[in-house]
Amino acid sequence: MSALDGIVLDLDDTLLDTTTLLVPAADRRAAAALRSAGAREDDDAIVARFHACRAAGSPTAIQDVGAALGVDPAGCERALRAFLEFADSVPPLALTPAVAAAFDELAALAPLALLTQGHRPTQQAKIDRLAIASRFECVVIVDGLVADAKVGALERLLHERGWRAEQVVVCGDRPTSDIRAANRNGCRGVLVRREGSERAGERANSPSDEPWRTLVCVEELPALLQREGLAGVSRPTE
Numbered sequence: 001m002s003a004l005d006g007i008v009l010d011l012d013d014t015l016l017d018t019t020t021l022l023v024p025a026a027d028r029r030a031a032a033a034l035r036s037a038g039a040r041e042d043d044d045a046i047v048a049r050f051h052a053c054r055a056a057g058s059p060t061a062i063q064d065v066g067a068a069l070g071v072d073p074a075g076c077e078r079a080l081r082a083f084l085e086f087a088d089s090v091p092p093l094a095l096t097p098a099v100a101a102a103f104d105e106l107a108a109l110a111p112l113a114l115l116t117q118g119h120r121p122t123q124q125a126k127i128d129r130l131a132i133a134s135r136f137e138c139v140v141i142v143d144g145l146v147a148d149a150k151v152g153a154l155e156r157l158l159h160e161r162g163w164r165a166e167q168v169v170v171c172g173d174r175p176t177s178d179i180r181a182a183n184r185n186g187c188r189g190v191l192v193r194r195e196g197s198e199r200a201g202e203r204a205n206s207p208s209d210e211p212w213r214t215l216v217c218v219e220e221l222p223a224l225l226q227r228e229g230l231a232g233v234s235r236p237t238e
């Protein structure tokens, strides 16, 4: 019998290397949108500003750069949408062999849920391109970028699945989103922190953003669960 009721996984920069595969084109679209809203720098300079802003830990790099370049809030909003909304142009995607192998190991340990947040059609298109929906017992897409929305979404997910919070591991790359949702619901939060990823500069803002454990990549999660005695390995009783 599994020691865990469920494992909840984030998509962007957890299962999928969004930073490498999707963010460069998204940054170009956002930079073009800022220029058309009045920003007077070229794309390379604007994208460099995005990178610097993220490295400093800002969760709102597009809007911050837009404001710094004198773009009005409506123009910044259009740039953010250009960054986030690309359901019709999501390229072919595939899990890496290592992530696919970890996926299989995790699925053998406990039921899996996907909990992702963003522009719903775009997130759905990524899931469709990866052809991973059937691997999950449930898939939850939180539409939009409302702060803390994953907290309530995870609460509903736990309730609907009948999963005990203390028997659930939540793995994601954002302290203020994935880990906060885990902690506020009483789950174990595992932070994936890969150097150079889009959110690698994001800091914990409160004690509820502090992870239970930190990994470099999701591929390390099965071994972590084994080490922590959460992999359902039967133990001799005294």
Ligand SMILES: [Mg+2]
Pocket: 010, 011, 012, 013, 014, 172, 173, 174
């Ligand atoms: Mg993520």
